[in-house]
Amino acid sequence: MKQFMSFVRKEFFHVLRDRKTLFILFGMPVVQILIFGFALTNEVKNSRILIVDQAHDESSKQLIREIEASQYFETENIVADFNQVEKVFKEGKIRVALVIPANFREDLLQNNAASLQLINDASDPNTATTLTNYISSIVLDFQMRNFPGGPKPIQIIPQLRMLYNPQLKGAPNFVPGVMAMVLMLICVMMTAVSIVREKETGTMEVLLVSPFKPLMVIISKAFPYLILSLINVTSILLLSVFVLDLPITGNILLLYAVSTLFIITCLSIGILISVRTDSQQVAMLISLMGMLLPALLFSGFMFPIENMPFPLQIISNIIPAKWYYIMVKAIMIKGLGFSAIWKEASILVAITLVILGISIKNFKIRLA
Amino acid sequence: MKETVIQTDKLTKKFGDFIATNAITFSVSKGEIFGFLGANGAGKTTAMRMLCGLSIPSSGTASIAGFDVYTQTEEIKKNIGYMSQRFSLYEDLSILENIRFFGGIYGLSKQQLKEKSEMLIHQLGLESEAKKLVSSLPLGWRQKLSFSVAVMHEPKIVFLDEPTGGVDPLTRRQFWDLIYAAADKGVTIFVTTHYMDEAEYCDRISIMVDGKIEAMDTPSKLKEQFAAPSMDDVFYQLARGAKRKE
Numbered sequence: 049m050k051q052f053m054s055f056v057r058k059e060f061f062h063v064l065r066d067r068k069t070l071f072i073l074f075g076m077p078v079v080q081i082l083i084f085g086f087a088l089t090n091e092v093k094n095s096r097i098l099i100v101d102q103a104h105d106e107s108s109k110q111l112i113r114e115i116e117a118s119q120y121f122e123t124e125n126i127v128a129d130f131n132q133v134e135k136v137f138k139e140g141k142i143r144v145a146l147v148i149p150a151n152f153r154e155d156l157l158q159n160n161a162a163s164l165q166l167i168n169d170a171s172d173p174n175t176a177t178t179l180t181n182y183i184s185s186i187v188l189d190f191q192m193r194n195f196p197g198g199p200k201p202i203q204i205i206p207q208l209r210m211l212y213n214p215q216l217k218g219a220p221n222f223v224p225g226v227m228a229m230v231l232m233l234i235c236v237m238m239t240a241v242s243i244v245r246e247k248e249t250g251t252m253e254v255l256l257v258s259p260f261k262p263l264m265v266i267i268s269k270a271f272p273y274l275i276l277s278l279i280n281v282t283s284i285l286l287l288s289v290f291v292l293d294l295p296i297t298g299n300i301l302l303l304y305a306v307s308t309l310f311i312i313t314c315l316s317i318g319i320l321i322s323v324r325t326d327s328q329q330v331a332m333l334i335s336l337m338g339m340l341l342p343a344l345l346f347s348g349f350m351f352p353i354e355n356m357p358f359p360l361q362i363i364s365n366i367i368p369a370k371w372y373y374i375m376v377k378a379i380m381i382k383g384l385g386f387s388a389i390w391k392e393a394s395i396l397v398a399i400t401l402v403i404l405g406i407s408i409k410n411f412k413i414r415l416a
Numbered sequence: 417m418k419e420t421v422i423q424t425d426k427l428t429k430k431f432g433d434f435i436a437t438n439a440i441t442f443s444v445s446k447g448e449i450f451g452f453l454g455a456n457g458a459g460k461t462t463a464m465r466m467l468c469g470l471s472i473p474s475s476g477t478a479s480i481a482g483f484d485v486y487t488q489t490e491e492i493k494k495n496i497g498y499m500s501q502r503f504s505l506y507e508d509l510s511i512l513e514n515i516r517f518f519g520g521i522y523g524l525s526k527q528q529l530k531e532k533s534e535m536l537i538h539q540l541g542l543e544s545e546a547k548k549l550v551s552s553l554p555l556g557w558r559q560k561l562s563f564s565v566a567v568m569h570e571p572k573i574v575f576l577d578e579p580t581g582g583v584d585p586l587t588r589r590q591f592w593d594l595i596y597a598a599a600d601k602g603v604t605i606f607v608t609t610h611y612m613d614e615a616e617y618c619d620r621i622s623i624m625v626d627g628k629i630e631a632m633d634t635p636s637k638l639k640e641q642f643a644a645p646s647m648d649d650v651f652y653q654l655a656r657g658a659k660r661k662e
Contacts, residue, residue, distance in 0.1 A: 054520025058509065065508045250502030257468050257498040257575075259490060260521040 051260050055268035062242065063272065069238065077230045077280050081287045084222040092178045096124045098136050098145040103152035104128070111148065111190050120182045133167060143169045144179050156195065212381050219294040224376035225349030227284050227307070228369040231277055232343045235311055237335035239273050239318030244331040247322075262411065270315045277311045278304070297383030306379065306393060310372040313400040317368075320407035343369035371396045418445040421573055421604045422467065427476035429462050436462040438627035439476060444620075446572075449595065449605040451615050454624030455655045460608050461577065463624070467606070468575055469493055481572045494522075497566035501578035501608075505562050507551035511542055514550055515565060522569035536564050556587030560594060567598050574598065576607040580614065592617050612647040623651060625658050 063069050097115065101108050115121050124142050125132075133145045147165035149155075155162035166183055168176040213220045243266070246252040255265050281304065288294040296303065317339060325331045344350060346364035353364050364370050371392040378384040378392075386393075422444040429437040437459040444450045454460045465471040467480055469489030478485045481495040505514045515533040524532065537546050540560060550558060559579060567574055576595075580588045592614070599605050607618065615621050615635060622632035631638055631654060635647055644650045 051521045051523055054517055058506070058513070058517045061509055061513060062506070249507075250500050250504050251506060253470075253500050253502075254498060254504040254518075255521070256470055257493060257496065258518075258521050259493040259523065261490075 052264065052268050052271075055260070055265075056272055059242070059269060059272040063276065073234060073238070073276055073280070074283070076233070077226070077284050078287065080226045080230060081223070081284060081292070084226055085219060085292045092175050092182075093119055094122045095120060095144060095175075095179055096142045097121045098124045098133060098142045099126045100128065100130055100133060100145065100147040101126055102128060102130070102150040103148045105153040107153040107156060107194070108148045110194070111187070114186055114190055115146070115183070118182070118186060120179070137167075137169065143175065144183070146183065217294075219288060219292045220377070220381045222349065223284070223288045223292065223294055224373050224380060225347060227281065227376055228310070228347055228349065228373045229340065229343060230280060230284065231307070231311055231372075232314055232369055233335075233340055234280060235273055235277055235314030236318040236321065236339045237332060239270050239315050240321040240325070240331040240335050241328050242273075243269050243319065243322035244325055244328050247326055248328060263408070266319055266411065270319060273315060273318075274308070274311055277314075278308065281307045294380075296380050298379035299385065302386060303376065303379045306372065306375045306389065306396075309393065309396055309400070310368065313368045313372075313396055313403070316400055316403040316407060320403055320410070323407050323410045342367050346370055347373040349373055365395075366399070368396055368399050371399075418447065420444070421446050421481050422450075422478075422606065424467075424478040425476055427463070427466060427478050428474050429459075429466060429471065430474040435627050437466070440624070440627075440629050441476075442622055442629060442632060444573075444604055444606065446604055447599050447602045449599050449607065449617070449619045451618030451621035452606060452608045452624070453615055453621055453651060454608075455658055458624040458655075458658070459627040460624055464575055464577060464606070464608065468496060468498060495572045497569065497571035497574040499562050499566040499574070499576050499579050501581050505550050505558060505565065508549060510547050510549055511537065511553070511561060512546045514561070515568065518565045519568055524569060532568055536568065540564060556583050556590070559583055559587070560591055563591065563594055563598075567603060571603065573604040573606060576605065578608055578610065580609065580611065585613075588614070612651060615647045615651075621647075623654050625654050630654050630657075 063073065099112055099115070101112065112123075112126065116123050121144075124136065130147065133147070136142055137145065145167040147167070149163060149165070152162050152164075164187065166180060168180060170176040243252075246255065246269075252265075256262055285296065285300075285303075289296065318335070321331055321334050321339075325334065342363075346353065346360070346367040347369040348364070349369075353361055353370070356364070375389045375392045375396075378389050382388075420443050422442075424443070425441050426439040427437060427441070428435065428439050440463060452460055452464070462471065466473050466485060467478060469480070469485060469492040473485060480492045483489075483491040483495070485492065506517070509517065512533060515536060516529055519529045519532060537543055540557075542557075542561070545553065550561070553561070563574075563576070563579065566576075580591055583591065588611070595605055595607070595617075607614075609615060618635065620632070620634050621638065622629045623638075624630065631641070631650070633641065638650050639645070639647065642650045642653055644653065
């Protein structure tokens with residue numbers, strides 16, 4: 049035990065003296081939460097629009113005012129010449145153009161029907177669809193307010209309820225995702241690199257010749273990262289509660305329990321990498337490309353797994369981050385208890401045991 | 417007759433078809449400085465790893481400080497010190513922290529640690545540097561510190577794997593003063609080296625060629641035996657016959 053403590057203390061010295069490590073360890077979670085929270089949002093705001101007003105009547109002006117009043121659009125220019133549209137699109141200044149034809153008001157009043165043309169930059173299809181929806185709802189609004197007496201077609205209006213996230217905020221989706229990514233990065237990469245560093249500098253040999261058991265060497269190298277990762281989980285949770293206003297609806301102890309499980313999974317992956325590699329660069333590359341990237345792609349955090357081709361859906365099952373992501377979402381956002389996540393938890397336990405088994409076996413082979 | 421602390425009999429290590437160490441037999445007695453020479457790839461490191469309990473022999477027997485290399489590796493590890501050719505202290509830890517860490521994993525008590533670290537720092541004259549990072553020390557000083565750390569837990573045998581690589585002759589000489597001091601206290605020194613002037617400092621040396629020990633005696637007797645003016649020539653005569661390349 050005393051040996052273990054001197055080892056852990058030494059390990060903390062390593063971490064605390066290396067500014068780069070410190071920054072990755074504590075700066076990265078904060079930066080990621082802030083970036084995802086404030087810079088990367090799915091909402092489309094302040095899109096530049098060109099309005100071609102060929103009508104120049106009272107109705108067209110009113111419609112333009114309503115578009116300008118919404119926070120979704122910012123008017124690039126109002127012109128009368130349709131030929132401007134292509135030119136301005138080519139200059140890359142606008143995402144969308146709205147053409148109000150001549151006789152707009154007359155058509156509305158006398159024919160009960162008027163048309164508008166909406167020209168969208170569909171090179172980014174999601175944004176184009178979103179912008180179309182915004183314009184449609186503004187136009188609908190405009191119609192309802194100005195021509196309430198008009199003949200109404202039969203309408204089915206769905207009553208929507210957005211469960212768990214009524215305001216459709218991004219945070220409930222990305223906070224669990226960022227947690228999975230940060231833990232993956234810190235636990236896998238840092239343990240792998242720190243063990244391989246001892247091999248590179250030759251200190252590993254000295255440790256193996258000492259009476260300190262090889263298995264204990266590995267455990268005491270991994271242990272500090274378990275502590276540091278739990279600190280990180282705490283800081284991410286604090287940020288999400290107090291900065292992003294995302295409350296933790298479920299049991300916080302359960303949340304920490306699954307996080308600890310996932311951290312142990314990641315540590316054993318890190319150990320496996322370190323057992324199989326001999327240089328820090330290789331260890332880092334494998335951790336980044338072989339672990340972080342799949343975690344990002346297959347956790348369901350950025351791309352829905354249901355939309356993937358079947359073989360990829362199968363592959364996603366062996367990615368630990370996927371299971372952790374599902375569990376964190378269930379506990380933190382939906383407020384579910386253990387009965388809802390026991391399946392995911394057991395899968396993660398199984399993955400961990402397999403990886404640990406492989407790394408211990410490999411470690412013994414190296415020693416012989 | 418002095419007590420024997422290292423005793424091997426036909427110790428062999430094979431990797432597949434390759435025989436890295438071929439039936440080496442020798443013994444080293446307490447307090448002796450035993451030089452273990454050989455060209456790169458001759459099998460020195462493999463032999464040393466077996467003696468340290470890092471690698472299980474393929475055949476033959478060996479006992480270190482009375483313990484068997486097959487079954488009692490844990491006891492062996494408690495009774496030996498080790499310093500490798502590569503620098504083996506932590507550069508981002510201070511001198512004192514390194515001493516405390518290595519003392520700690522060898523299970524020294526707090527009281528012992530305190531006494532030992534004070535004594536060690538005093539011996540090396542590093543009082544003013546004790547709290548500085550090891551990376552700020554010149555290489556020669558690091559090697560001396562590294563050796564002192566390797567003998568801190570009072571092992572019966574110290575294994576030194578090319579301990580003075582890259583060190584200037586003057587510092588090398590000072591390093592050997594430390595080795596002599598340890599040997600005088602009864603510590604057995606098992607050292608590999610490429611420097612023939614260092615070979616002359618040893619009580620007895622063995623020269624390995626292609627996995628076998630081709631010669632073993634005191635430096636002066638070896639020179640006599642091979643009718644060579646210096647150890648350099650003895651080594652050259654033997655190593656020339658090597659079939660293995662690096």
